Amino acid sequence: MKKLWLIFAQTVTVSLGILFVLQLFRPELLGNGPKLITVQQAEPVTGKRSVVSYSQAARKAMPSVVNIFTSHAIAENSHPLLNDPMFRQFFGDQLDDQPQRENSLGSGVIVSPEGLILTNHHVIDAADEIEVALADGRTVPARVVGSDPETDIAVVKINVKNLPSITFGRSEELQVGDVVLAIGNPFGVGQAVTQGIVSALGRNHLGINTFENFIQTDAPINPGNSGGALINSDGNLVGVNSAIYSRSGGSMGIGFAIPVSLARQIMEQIIRQGGVTRGWIGIEAQDITPELAESFKLKESRGALVAGVMRGAPADNAGVKPGDILQEINGRKVIDSASMLTLIAALKPGQPITIKVVRNQAEHSLSIMIGRRPKPEPRKN
Numbered sequence: 001m002k003k004l005w006l007i008f009a010q011t012v013t014v015s016l017g018i019l020f021v022l023q024l025f026r027p028e029l030l031g032n033g034p035k036l037i038t039v040q041q042a043e044p045v046t047g048k049r050s051v052v053s054y055s056q057a058a059r060k061a062m063p064s065v066v067n068i069f070t071s072h073a074i075a076e077n078s079h080p081l082l083n084d085p086m087f088r089q090f091f092g093d094q095l096d097d098q099p100q101r102e103n104s105l106g107s108g109v110i111v112s113p114e115g116l117i118l119t120n121h122h123v124i125d126a127a128d129e130i131e132v133a134l135a136d137g138r139t140v141p142a143r144v145v146g147s148d149p150e151t152d153i154a155v156v157k158i159n160v161k162n163l164p165s166i167t168f169g170r171s172e173e174l175q176v177g178d179v180v181l182a183i184g185n186p187f188g189v190g191q192a193v194t195q196g197i198v199s200a201l202g203r204n205h206l207g208i209n210t211f212e213n214f215i216q217t218d219a220p221i222n223p224g225n226s227g228g229a230l231i232n233s234d235g236n237l238v239g240v241n242s243a244i245y246s247r248s249g250g251s252m253g254i255g256f257a258i259p260v261s262l263a264r265q266i267m268e269q270i271i272r273q274g275g276v277t278r279g280w281i282g283i284e285a286q287d288i289t290p291e292l293a294e295s296f297k298l299k300e301s302r303g304a305l306v307a308g309v310m311r312g313a314p315a316d317n318a319g320v321k322p323g324d325i326l327q328e329i330n331g332r333k334v335i336d337s338a339s340m341l342t343l344i345a346a347l348k349p350g351q352p353i354t355i356k357v358v359r360n361q362a363e364h365s366l367s368i369m370i371g372r373r374p375k376p377e378p379r380k381n
Contacts, residue, residue, distance in 0.1 A: 060235030064166035070127035107184035107228030119227030146270035150210035169236030171259035184228025221255035279347030280373035282313020
């Protein structure tokens with residue numbers, strides 16, 4: 001009996017030893033190892049991708065979008081410290097030998113293979129040196145062909161041929177909810193693409209430009225994107241990124257782009273004649289509010305109230321007076337002061353027109369000879 005018990009004890013000991021070794025080195029034999037997981041793997045894409053992607057639109061447009069680097073000299077002694085005698089005693093010579101410069105960045109869109117680039121006026125405003133970085137890595141100097149501060153459009157030229165120019169879309173076909181992509185150089189990190197939708201159309205009264213008809217989008221637009229492309233899902237240009245609404249300096253989901261129809265109109269005038277010619281009659285106007293309409297006993301809150309008339313201007317010569325309410329220009333209804341400005345600006349200088357005004361609750365028709373809109377004063381740095 002004692003012998004049998006000894007054999008049993010030895011067998012158990014050996015078995016435990018074998019189990020320990022298996023558990024340590026080959027646990028899968030005991031069913032305690034990691035279990036195999038069955039996953040579904042997609043097949044390699046051989047045809048058209050089934051997922052929603054805007055890669056084709058981005059690939060089509062990105063080679064036409066460039067980075068624009070500008071700089072200009074800072075006025076001497078612009079910082080109070082530079083006038084400090086002690087400071088200049090140690091650093092005066094170096095400061096005089098190396099004038100200070102201010103750098104900025106933006107984006108642009110190649111619109112012709114011959115090197116014409118569309119961008120914002122504020123991107124190149126006051127710059128005395130402009131460099132354009134192409135998508136292929138080349139950096140070349142550029143010169144300003146012309147610009148229009150009142151719509152924030154500018155055209156620059158580089159001496160490079162056979163460039164990939166963008167395809168113009170039709171901004172008038174855009175609808176709220178359409179997908180758009182913004183391409184530019186945000187914060188100088190390099191070319192990037194962001195995606196969003198058209199949030200609103202025809203935005204004005206924002207105080208950004210004199211003439212406003214913005215596309216509003218939630219595609220993230222950040223500093224450095226100005227002048228870049230807003231494209232549709234086909235990769236065609238529908239707008240030029242121009243401004244953002246921000247309290248922090250970064251995107252807050254509200255960006256504004258100039259419709260390509262307006263940008264193209266201004267661009268073609270700049271290329272042909274170096275600038276933009278607009279009609280002008282020399283009045284200041286404000287919108288008709290419901291309170292003003294009631295005060296003037298108007299049937300509807302429409303038109304532009306003449307707040308001031310410039311002496312010797314076309315409107316003054318035609319007999320327009322402060323307090324008149326401008327209702328029509330050449331038979332076209334005036335909705336508000338912005339529409340009035342747009343209607344007049346579209347007219348050619350030297351062209352006679354007829355306007356309809358309400359004065360003392362009576363309608364009057366006046367003939368005006370359109371003048372040339374004065375150029376805005378340059379920005380003071």
